[in-house]
Amino acid sequence: xxxxxxxxxxxxxxxxxxxxxxxxxxxxxxxxxxxxxxxxxxxxxxxxxxxxxxxxxxxxxxxxxxxxxxxxxxxxxxxxxxxxxxxxxxxxxxxxxxxxxxxxxxxxxxx
Amino acid sequence: xxxxxxxxxxxxxxxxxxxxxxxxxxxxxxxxxxxxxxxxxxxxxxxxxxxxxxxxxxxxxxxxxxxxxxxxxxxxxxxxxxxxxxxxxxxxxxxxxxxxxxxxxxxxxxxxxxxx
Numbered sequence: 721x722x723x724x725x726x727x728x729x730x731x732x733x734x735x736x737x738x739x740x741x742x743x744x745x746x747x748x749x750x751x752x753x754x755x756x757x758x759x760x761x762x763x764x765x766x767x768x769x770x771x772x773x774x775x776x777x778x779x780x781x782x783x784x785x786x787x788x789x790x791x792x793x794x795x796x797x798x799x800x801x802x803x804x805x806x807x808x809x810x811x812x813x814x815x816x817x818x819x820x821x822x823x824x825x826x827x828x829x830x831x
Numbered sequence: 832x833x834x835x836x837x838x839x840x841x842x843x844x845x846x847x848x849x850x851x852x853x854x855x856x857x858x859x860x861x862x863x864x865x866x867x868x869x870x871x872x873x874x875x876x877x878x879x880x881x882x883x884x885x886x887x888x889x890x891x892x893x894x895x896x897x898x899x900x901x902x903x904x905x906x907x908x909x910x911x912x913x914x915x916x917x918x919x920x921x922x923x924x925x926x927x928x929x930x931x932x933x934x935x936x937x938x939x940x941x942x943x944x945x946x947x
Binding site for chain 1: 835866872873874875876879887889920922924934935936937938939940941943
């Protein structure tokens, strides 16, 4: 399976701090995506980084991709209580269509 | 902003009963998906659907499961004879890409299925 595995499983920080989550995967990919899930809700797409990209920014989000290490990181800067959610990476393997998800990192941002 | 809608939000059923979960994908999207998430676990792929037929399916999607697009807007997941282990949150998703996996998915809010 080429699914991503996030690390850490849980992260607890204070508002204003940065949060970094990591994702590792096993096989070559077309792209890697990050999603957010608020408790009991559907997943919301945050950012997509293609296999030929190394870094991407979107607002307070910064994603890096290292295809040689088969890993990605999601950085949320200046975190807010509203960022409290689970964050999932998802990968689509080269030549296949299925987007598969990791187990997620549960982020708690305390005011 | 257009969104994927799912009904019902909660479904309680007895083991062995049939259930149909309904979804209305975003209107100009081409690919449709069902995923499920057992409480506290990862989001698991069930099936993808394109051009009125199944594109891919996982090992979870056995003969008890079926999908259908009965008209131009609805996309349904049927479980013929539910088991206790089918209890999960079921998510419908859609994407506009003609090559799934290359673009983002739009998810509905899910149907929480409880099999008693």
